Amino acid sequence: MENVLTVILAGGKGSRLEPLTRDRAKPAVPFGGVYRIIDFALSNCLNSGFRQIQLLTQYKAQSLDRHINVGWQRYFCRELGECIDVVPPQQRIDEQWYQGTADAVYQNIYAIEKHRPKYVVILAGDHIYKMNYASMLDFHIENGADLTIGALKTTIKEARSFGVMQIDREQKILGFDEKPENPKTIPGDDQHCLASMGIYVFNAAFLFEQLCKDATNRTSAHDFGRNIIPSIIDTHRIYAFPFRDENRKRDAYWRDVGTLDAYYEANMDLVSVDPQLNIYDEAWPLRTYQPNVPPPKFVFGGESDPSRRGYALDSVVCGGSIISGGEVERSIIGPRVRVNSFSSVHDSILFEGVSVGRHSQIRRAIIDKGVSIPSDTQIGFDLELDRSRGFTVTQSGLVVIAKEDLIEPQLNSGKPQVA
Structure with a gap:
């Protein structure tokens, strides 16, 4: 050509x-x-x-x-x-x-x-x-x-x-x-x-x-x-x-x-089990920049504490990420992400370098690069609270946190409960 x-x-x-x-x-x-x-x-x-x-x-x-x-x-x-x-x-x-x-x-x-x-x-x-x-x-x-x-x-x-x-x-x-x-x-x-x-x-x-x-x-x-x-x-x-x-x-x-x-x-x-977009098609490869990072890691099997298990279901987990005693479901986890113990990430997209603190819960959110979620934090459960913290909330209730935004800890929240 x-x-x-x-x-x-x-x-x-x-x-x-x-x-x-x-x-x-x-x-x-x-x-x-x-x-x-x-x-x-x-x-x-x-x-x-x-x-x-x-x-x-x-x-x-x-x-x-x-x-x-x-x-x-x-x-x-x-x-x-x-x-x-x-x-x-x-x-x-x-x-x-x-x-x-x-x-x-x-x-x-x-x-x-x-x-x-x-x-x-x-x-x-x-x-x-x-x-x-x-x-x-x-x-x-x-x-x-x-x-x-x-x-x-x-x-x-x-x-x-x-x-x-x-x-x-x-x-x-x-x-x-x-x-x-x-x-x-x-x-x-x-x-x-x-x-x-x-x-x-x-x-x-x-x-x-x-x-x-x-x-x-x-x-x-x-x-x-x-x-x-x-x-x-x-x-x-x-x-x-x-x-x-x-x-x-x-x-x-x-x-x-x-x-x-x-x-x-x-x-x-x-x-999804059979996504409409096939990114695994070797006949029509998708190319990109691939950083030199280790494979993703899942730790703590719950033998001593059944509530502390690191796993991901129906999710995409990229290299360099560690699911350390937290649960991930129906989510996309970018490179170098850490999900710490007793935390949960559901129906969300986490960009590169995001850190999720212990006992935090994230639902229907997009979290941009380099954001650190403090321990005992809920995102996507109380939309008015999310708006008051400066997060973007779409008409459908999707919460979006901008790149490297600083998030203040939720004081006196105790361990959050799923609504």
């Missing part, structure tokens, strides 16, 4: 994921214990044979930049023309931050042109899915398309958050509406719509022409979905490529984990 350059848009604020995005970009948010959200798009690229990548960053990019440097550079050989370059805003063309998805690409048009690509693949860096982009490129070439858009079948309710396409029998796009209030359904299926996945394959020369034309339009929001795509449908060959899932399950898997509750549900699916 020497004539293909992949551009990944990884500069969004991710404000709906706060406080998880308080100190990091959305694509850098941990997922599934050891991964970051960006790892899915990058793994798709490697598995598809796409080895020239530019990652466009913007907000709070330090964590993401560090993850790419320590975890991903080793997969690319510059002597063979391969690269993964993290490209921060350079204001080479404009003195403003990126104004939209098209503007982000336009402001880096010189860096893209240096690769002399024939095709440019543009991806979002904040979705969870498995996809072979090479198949989409083949479809694009076979149809002589100027632009091909990845297409996903969604419900009418979900479609209101996407660009919605209308196509003919040959998959040629006839209409495109960005986030319509009343989306048009698929002919013959009045319950579903065809939504844009934000995945684009452009002929490079055509992309450059459209970006330059859009940049001079002062009324444009400089966005692919809102401006560029609707302006070219009637005059150029624009096709929809139906999503082909490499997850090898009955239902296609694609998740936008843009809210705390959506993020939590996608993670919690991984602890």
Whole structure:
């Protein structure tokens, strides 16, 4: 794929994921214990044979930049023309931050042109899915398309958050509406719509022409979905490529984990007996940075004290973690976590370096990196108390504690009892 350059848009604020995005970009948010959200798009690229990548960053990019440097550079050989370059805003063309998805690409048009690509693949860096982009490129070439858009079948309710396409029998796009209030359904299926996945394959020369034309339009929001795509449908060959899932399950898997509750549900699916997302698939491996840590450890079998047992059920437990006389059920335990004696963690996600003190109880919570939970502390049982302590509580009752937050001990609480 020497004539293909992949551009990944990884500069969004991710404000709906706060406080998880308080100190990091959305694509850098941990997922599934050891991964970051960006790892899915990058793994798709490697598995598809796409080895020239530019990652466009913007907000709070330090964590993401560090993850790419320590975890991903080793997969690319510059002597063979391969690269993964993290490209921060350079204001080479404009003195403003990126104004939209098209503007982000336009402001880096010189860096893209240096690769002399024939095709440019543009991806979002904040979705969870498995996809072979090479198949989409083949479809694009076979149809002589100027632009091909990845297409996903969604419900009418979900479609209101996407660009919605209308196509003919040959998959040629006839209409495109960005986030319509009343989306048009698929002919013959009045319950579903065809939504844009934000995945684009452009002929490079055509992309450059459209970006330059859009940049001079002062009324444009400089966005692919809102401006560029609707302006070219009637005059150029624009096709929809139906999503082909490499997850090898009955239902296609694609998740936008843009809210705390959506993020939590996608993670919690991984602890089920047969999760929808198969992260153990050797045919489509997911890569990431793996720190040099010892294996997880479970101690105290309860022979002398039956209440002091270290175990985990229906859970994902990462390397370096110690379940020391505490119980873990239906949870994701990140690297280097310690769950101390007589404590319990249920239906929760603990990021790297979290420590749970003795006799503490955690239920339906996301606890970010480096948080130390004092002994005899309850989280997720009294939501008003959790709010008063400065924790984020979602509408569904999920409690989220920000990175390295200091938690005061609960005075005079005694040993907590499960409600």
